[in-house]
Amino acid sequence: MTETQTPTWAFGLITLGKGLAVLVGLLTAAAYLTWLERRLLARFQLRLGPNRVGPFGLLQPLADGLKLMMKETFLPQEADRAVFLIAPALSMLAALLAFAVIPFGPPLELWGVKLFQLADPDVGVLFVLAVSSLGVYGVILGGWASASKYSLLGGLRSSAQMISYELAVGLAIVGVILLSGTLRLSEIVAQQAEGVWNVFLQPLGFLLFVIGGIAETNRAPFDLPEAEHELVGGFHTEYAGMRFASFFVAEYGHMVVMASVATTLFLGGWDGPFVEQAPLLGLLWFALKVFAFMFLFIWLRATLPRVRYDQLMSLGWKVLIPLALLNLTLTAAGVAALGAS
């Protein structure tokens, strides 16, 4: 694009700045999501939740982080050392990397470099799909390397679950791609900002994506990989200290990414009232939409019991995937009939 006019150092500097800002933002968001989850879940259950550390318990994530850092880092005797150490990092990497292509604000440019999106490849959607499914490796490798039956079972469950639900999620996304005719995320958002949000054109697809997304992020009621009642802690049973924290942060990071992707693809990304007049408002709209998803995640956790494993599988393969195929067929027929895009 305009990279020829932009000096390389400026491009590098801005990208570095953006990257750091996003990294810090994401990690902070993940940390505070744990706080939000505990507080909200408590309110759903008529409790107060953590409110002692700092005002409203706002320093709780810091206290937790400090505590986790002080913990002994424990390595099981039989564990596969290298893999055991790499797995949490892999999980974290997958969660953070996917955010690189999300347009979290309007296309403002500084010296020809987009400010509110780290990178804007033409295959943004594919990139998100590819990277977010890498997360399963962290889980299954962690489970396998721990040399513990609980971890292994948790890891296996998780991989089966993530792979099954990825299909439904992928098919739901194809509907959006058919409508917009592009894989570039910024363009998908721009189209929605001009026209209608995809959620109105693809209500079924949106529903499937959200359900699949919850299963992909291993959240209740699909949190079988870490079903604490049967598997102790699932894949992270043997992890302690900061390595455990990495898994934990990765899970929340993954949730943020899922919510961001859903926002980008279905809810018009940064689009919202008065964005044309004040483009910076777009950041707020985006954050609000992501927050709404987080609320939904927590709300669901407060409501639904964990499903059984066979129920999970039959929901995925017998309900979600056929519905996703139906949705895809209808969308394709609609696009062909109207000759859209």
Next chain:
Amino acid sequence: MPVGALEGLLQTLKGMSITFKYLFVPPVTVQYPEEKRKAPPRFKGRHYLRLWADGTERCIACHLCEIVCPANAIHVVDAPNPKTNPISKSHRYAADFQINMLRCIFVGDCEEVCPVDCIVLSDDYEVSGYTREELIYTKDMLLEKHPGASGRDPMVKRGDGRME
């Protein structure tokens, strides 16, 4: 299949509406150290040794509570009551009286057996300490500071047993 799925979705939404309502119900949490709940009338908490209205000790060192205690938590040492400045209204008084709060199981048998309504279980439930020694309550800790300080009179029936 699709009918079942639709039904499941509707039921999920119904469940979610119920949990959402609970988001606006005030929490039942009591912020303990700042906010304290009053114990119900029949609550059996830490012991007191009561005084007569004139300030003399009720305990006559009869050892009945010591004998009846199923947990062997009480230790009474009797001594002849001095003629001048009598401490109790009997020929004996408790020279030492100890209750091991770590052994006590708060059955209240001691209160029931006491012939002079001396030992009572109050509604103070904050029985805690950092060492074992400090949880052996001695006579000076157990004695009422002034008559009626324990807030408990065994001759008055405790509530009907229901929580308020």
